[in-house]
Amino acid sequence: MNDNFPPPxxxxxxxxxxxxxxxxxxxxxxxxxxxxxxxxxxLMYSLLASNTPLRGIL
Structure with a gap:
């Protein structure tokens, strides 16, 4: 029975x-x-964290 069942x-x-x-x-x-x-x-996170004082927000 199960041998004739086609794969989905x-x-x-x-x-x-x-x-x-x-x-x-x-x-x-x-x-x-x-x-x-x-x-x-x-890359964007490292640039923002290193160049701008937004490190506390991020």
Whole structure:
């Protein structure tokens, strides 16, 4: 009975290999974007903390 049950991936994507490739690419792009945002935020925070007297507020 359970052997004929189709995996849920193929139902909504159609092709599992391409969806897996796109999922990996999406994960890598989101990871790179998040790391870039964290780097920019740390850079802005360090610049504000070192150059301006807003350290107490931040």
């Amino acid at each position: 991936k193929i139902d909504w994507t159609g092709q599992s290999s391409i969806s897996h490739r796109q999922r990996v690419r999406l994960f890598v792009s989101v990871f790179v974007m998040s790391m870039a945002l964290i780097g920019i935020m740390v």
